[in-house]
Amino acid sequence: MTSPAPLLLLSASLLMAAPAQAQTPTSEFETCLNTLRAPARAVGVSDATFTQHTLGLQPDMSVIDKLNFQPEFRTAIWDYLAGLVDDQRVAEGRALLAQHADTLARVSERYGVDPATVVAVWGVESNFGQTFGKSPLVQSLGTLSCFGRRQAYFRTEFYATLRILQAGHIAPERLVGSWAGAFGHTQFMPSTFERLAVDFDGDGKANLMDSTPDALASTANFLAKAGWQTGQTWGFEVKLPSGFNTSNEGRRTKRTMDDWAARGVRRVDGTALPAMGSAGLLTPAGPQGPAFLVLRNFDAIYSYNAAESYGLAIAHLSDRLRGGGPFVTPWPTDDPGLSRAERREVQTLLIARGHDIGEVDGMLGDKSRVAIRAEQTRMGQEATGRAGQKLLKALRGG
Numbered sequence: 469m470t471s472p473a474p475l476l477l478l479s480a481s482l483l484m485a486a487p488a489q490a491q492t493p494t495s496e497f498e499t500c501l502n503t504l505r506a507p508a509r510a511v512g513v514s515d516a517t518f519t520q521h522t523l524g525l526q527p528d529m530s531v532i533d534k535l536n537f538q539p540e541f542r543t544a545i546w547d548y549l550a551g552l553v554d555d556q557r558v559a560e561g562r563a564l565l566a567q568h569a570d571t572l573a574r575v576s577e578r579y580g581v582d583p584a585t586v587v588a589v590w591g592v593e594s595n596f597g598q599t600f601g602k603s604p605l606v607q608s609l610g611t612l613s614c615f616g617r618r619q620a621y622f623r624t625e626f627y628a629t630l631r632i633l634q635a636g637h638i639a640p641e642r643l644v645g646s647w648a649g650a651f652g653h654t655q656f657m658p659s660t661f662e663r664l665a666v667d668f669d670g671d672g673k674a675n676l677m678d679s680t681p682d683a684l685a686s687t688a689n690f691l692a693k694a695g696w697q698t699g700q701t702w703g704f705e706v707k708l709p710s711g712f713n714t715s716n717e718g719r720r721t722k723r724t725m726d727d728w729a730a731r732g733v734r735r736v737d738g739t740a741l742p743a744m745g746s747a748g749l750l751t752p753a754g755p756q757g758p759a760f761l762v763l764r765n766f767d768a769i770y771s772y773n774a775a776e777s778y779g780l781a782i783a784h785l786s787d788r789l790r791g792g793g794p795f796v797t798p799w800p801t802d803d804p805g806l807s808r809a810e811r812r813e814v815q816t817l818l819i820a821r822g823h824d825i826g827e828v829d830g831m832l833g834d835k836s837r838v839a840i841r842a843e844q845t846r847m848g849q850e851a852t853g854r855a856g857q858k859l860l861k862a863l864r865g866g
């Protein structure tokens with residue numbers, strides 16, 4: 469690290485010279501950042517650290533657009549899961565389970581969380597370390613601390629980011645993440661990092677960007693602190709008796725296995741429920757789709773991202789990594805979702821038809837949706853912009 473002293477002096481002179489003219493986002497940002505210096509100091513960020521990382525910092529107003537973004541339509545659960553838990557992710561996850569077997573065994577011993585669960589979180593959070601996000605954290609969280617509607621929340625994360633840099637856990641140029649500040653293999657927020665990240669490779673730093681052992685152990689530590697019960701499952705798919713009323717059920721409505729059995733619920737293969745703790749009933753696509761009894765460990769996974777669909781993706785991926793198959797009960801749709809390989813194929817076919825959709829990346833963004841609508845109209849389908857098996861088949865047929 470270079471000496472921060474000259475920078476500090478420079479910053480002080482800039483502060484005194486702050487112009488009172490009509491403010492551009494950049495000058496407004498600079499003024500705002502200067503007001504954050506004292507509160508940052510009060511929570512352990514030195515002036516030198518603050519100056520080193522904020523002097524000359526430009527706002528990135530695109531993160532405010534993302535903060536305000538309202539999705540055009542809801543992604544169906546079967547589309548969500550088809551993209552997150554596909555054959556490619558299962559194969560890659562199994563290869564990584566073997567590659568990191570020693571580390572995962574030690575992690576499991578220390579934190580009590582099994583390897584498949586840890587690797588499933590890794591796969592869903594960052595595609596096993598392949599997708600970290602590209603926003604420099606100081607810039608994105610600094611911008612969110614000064615503009616937009618959740619400034620108090622983002623300031624806490626901004627200060628945490630500066631403390632992480634101050635402690636030298638991660639090199640400043642490596643600290644990039646999602647627009648909202650989640651970063652590294654496990655996509656921890658900075659405050660989560662401070663509570664739960666651990667150094668597992670013994671170099672004295674918890675480096676969730678560049679150390680796989682640190683990242684895997686930190687994930688396990690998160691789940692352990694969230695109440696993970698060693699040796700227990702997250703839950704399992706079940707079969708409901710016909711006409712079962714699910715309207716008052718949910719993850720939080722826990723009943724004993726005896727109670728569920730008395731209500732006619734069976735494992736999906738028709739066998740009796742196992743003797744386990746109490747469980748809630750999850751029916752993410754309504755009573756006609758797959759149903760699951762979820763135990764305490766599902767709640768631990770849920771706490772990672774506070775979405776049941778997200779929890780189910782991790783839970784299901786962990787089962788697939790252990791050799792389990794797809795859900796037995798089909799989703800209540802005649803047009804199932806696409807794997808990432810199939811999404812890439814859709815994009816390739818759209819490009820072949822002359823549509824400008826950008827890169828073939830398996831992510832169906834706005835440009836892809838416009839092209840899909842055009843093709844759906846041309847082929848006499850309803851122009852939904854959604855890509856499912858029907859669209860893929862139609863595109864393959866020309």
Ligand code: CA
Nearest residue numbers: 667669671673
């Ligand atoms: Ca380390």
